[in-house]
Amino acid sequence: MKTILVIGGTGAQGIPVVKALSSDSQYAIRVLTRDPTSPESTQLSALPNVTLIQGNTYSEPTLRHALRDGAIDTIFANTNGFAIGEKAEIYWGIRLYELAREYRVRHFIYAGLEYASKLGGFDPKYRCGHLDAKGKVVEFLSAQPTTPMTWSVLTSCMYVEALTEFLRPVPDPKDPGLLVFAVPLGQGKCPLIYLEDYGRYVRWMVDHPGDSSGLVLHVATEDIGWGELVETFRELTGKRAVYRDVSLEEYFSSGIFRIPEAKVGRAMDSGDDTLVTYRENFSGFWNTWKDDLTKRDYALLDRILPTRVKSIREWMELVGYTGKHAPVLKDYQGKAKEVVEQRVVV
Ligand SMILES: NC(=O)c1ccc[n+]([C@@H]2O[C@H](COP(=O)([O-])OP(=O)(O)OC[C@H]3O[C@@H](n4cnc5c(N)ncnc54)[C@H](OP(=O)(O)O)[C@@H]3O)[C@@H](O)[C@H]2O)c1
Incomplete structure (x- = not known):
């Protein structure tokens, strides 16, 4: 039985990965977490062949401890x-x-994101710390x-599940029966990924190390414009809803981030001048999608995962999406609450 070490396994992205890996008892899965008693850890430890390892990912002794017995065949890493x-x-x-090389791991799977700055020719309007960081690791x-x-x-890209959290609609204060989806996306299209399918792509990579060797696979359910998304929502739910294409200024003054000037990377030194603010980070983020800088090969995704959810409409039908709030990110329930407000006032 191959053994897989999962970094970030207790998060929104990691949970479906661990579930997909443990679904048929073919793999032994070790999940690194700071807190083995959290609800996410408890849920995972009840799955077949899942073991928790307590420790902080961003510490070399912890990583050496997790790798020490030389039993790890594969690492899946979603750094935060x-x-x-x-x-x-x-x-x-x-x-x-x-470290994976040092401990003779056979397969290293990295959860990447787009290198937005590079895609945008290093125009600062596209600079986005959390996209660029992973993009640079992918280059390495x-x-x-x-x-x-x-x-x-x-x-990957934004989770489609964010439509119940970060992207969810809010009632128009002047017309509470009207739901407003407000994002600074213009007429751009934004890729969204259904997390259960994300887990199944990772499972495919683990099952097929030969086919996935040296592959940078860009996954998404669909690239969708918000006009179409809201129209689909109206059609499926019968609710009154609009897409409000807001400016970045309007977006940041809407309360989406409690403290837009807070630094992204609060677990580290907040006085670190290299850290970008939420305002800077999410300006680059939305500009990247607004200007359609990214591209997915959906024919390839269909071949790899023929049963994937193929559209946001299909996802909305599958989960019975109503626009109602439901928590997605583990961090949003914890420390990130200090800077991230999920209520958008339009
Ligand atoms: N939100 C999106 O739509 C989206 C889309 C694509 C990629 N991403 C990327 O995914 C990463 C976040 O993962 P996620 O979406 O699964 O988030 P999440 O649900 O908030 O989970 C956070 C994960 O990070 C782990 N972690 C380790 N050290 C941490 C620390 N010091 N502070 C907070 N968490 C820590 C947590 O583990 P323990 O708490 O168990 O230790 C947990 O597994 C980010 O790099 C983000 O760029 C996000």
């Missing part, structure tokens, strides 16, 4: 850039790779050989 910031995320992505990985340890990257 929101918690640690751009600089530390670049460091730990590369360091994890190096892409320069590495695929033997003796192979590597694969799953470049």
Whole structure:
């Protein structure tokens, strides 16, 4: 039985990965977490062949402890850039790779994101710390050989589940029966990924190390414009709803972030000048989607995962989406609450 070490396994992204890996008892899964008693940890430890390892991912002794017996065949790593910031995320992505080589891991799977700055020709309007950090680690990985340890990257995008949290509609204060989806996206299209499918892509990579060797796979359910998204929502729910294409200024003054000037990477030194603010970070983020800088190969995704959810409409039908609030990110329930407000006042 192959053993897989999962970094970030207790998060919104990691839970479906662990579930997909443990679904048929083919793999032994070890999940690193700071808190083995959290609800997420408890849920995971009840799954077959899942063991929790207590420790802080961003600490070399912890990582050496997790790798010490030489039993790990595969690592899936989703580092948390929101918690640690751009600089530390670049460091730990590369360091994890190096440690994996040192401990003779066979397959290193990295949870990547788009290198927004590079896609935008390094125009500062696209600079986004949490995208760029992972994008830079992907550049590093892409320069590495695929033997003796192979590597694969799953470049994702916003979770479609964010439509119940970060992206959810709020009632118009002047017309409470009207739901407003307010984002600074213009007529751009934004890729969204259904997390259960995300877990199944990781499972495919683990099952097929040969096919996924050296592959940077950009996954999403669909690239969708908000006009179409809201129209689909209206059609399926019968609710009154509008897409409000807000400016970045309006977006940040709406209360989406309690403290837009707070630094992304609060788990590290908040006085670190290299950390960007939420305002800077999410300006680059939305500009990237607004200007359609990214592209997915949906024909390839269909071949890899023929049963994938293929549209946001299909997802809305599958989960019975109503626009109602439901928590998604683990961090949003914890420390990030200090800076992240989820209530948008339009
Ligand atoms: N939100 C999105 O739509 C989206 C989309 C694609 C990629 N991402 C990326 O995914 C990463 C976040 O993962 P997630 O979405 O699964 O978030 P999440 O639900 O908030 O989970 C956070 C994860 O990070 C772990 N972690 C380790 N050290 C931490 C620390 N010091 N502070 C906070 N958490 C810590 C947590 O583990 P324990 O608490 O158990 O230790 C948990 O597994 C970010 O890098 C983000 O850029 C997010």
